[in-house]
Amino acid sequence: MAAFTFTASSLFGSRITEPLTLISSKSPSMLNFKRTPIIKISCDYSCLEVKDIHYRPPGTQINLLNGVSFSLPEKSFGLIFGQSGSGKTTLLQLLAGLSKPTSGSIFIQSYTDDVKPTQSPKSLVPERVGIVFQFPERYFVADNVLDEVTFGWPRQRGGPQLKEHLVLNLQRAFNWVGLNGVSLDKDPHSLSGGYKRRLALAVQLAQVPDLLILDEPLAGLDWKARADVVKLLKHLKKELTILVVSHDLKELEELVDRSWRMEMGGFLREEHLVV
């Protein structure tokens, strides 16, 4: 079984516009003033863009989020921190499509390497967002690992091609989170704390998400499991765009590319970590 059969989202990626020319070190004469084609590498990239989000739940009088804006480039790690009750989870719920902003927009924009938009923005589709809630193990629904990951997958319909596709997805998700050694028959509730979090992540990675969101991924774990989850996130960061809400700034610091503080009243400000 291949360790990674990962296919990057078509929204994300870089491309080489002209073929690379290699010059052998064994032919030094070739280095002397011989004209070689110029190598031009274009690095288009995508960003999650959140613009001026306000959110007031139906039937309430106050905004929980007030003019929240930020961008998160592909394959980078964003961290939101801030006081309890400031609106962090509320923002994650909007990004996951679980509730709709009262105003403002959330989209994915591609840019050229000199920061010019390449095409019209695309919506962030809820089906392409993975979200791992706080204490995800509380919401496990199955009594074995396989059913937990494949819960909700099509069972009756679909031919061999679809089934093969689903199996490959499953293998990839298990490889990514390092669950290969765990028996598929095992009761999810009998796993260690760190492995429960790995399983919760595998559920979200069965499809490669455009955005992976984690709400307090280290909460409630012992020191060993916390170190385990940090290591896992470091590994996932190479392939995915990740947004985390956490109070554990010190442990996550080395992963963070961009960080913001959510202030009481739902105001988000960019703030570099000083821990």
Ligand SMILES: Nc1ncnc2c1ncn2[C@@H]1O[C@H](COP(=O)(O)OP(=O)(O)OP(=O)(O)O)[C@@H](O)[C@H]1O
């Ligand atoms: N549906 C709702 N209607 C009214 N108020 C709500 C609703 N959902 C959340 N709130 C309130 O919105 C505020 C922000 O809640 P939220 O859960 O987003 O905070 P948080 O920053 O994630 O806090 P914590 O760090 O404790 O998880 C809180 O005051 C909460 O009571």
Ligand SMILES: [Mg+2]
């Ligand atoms: Mg919260």
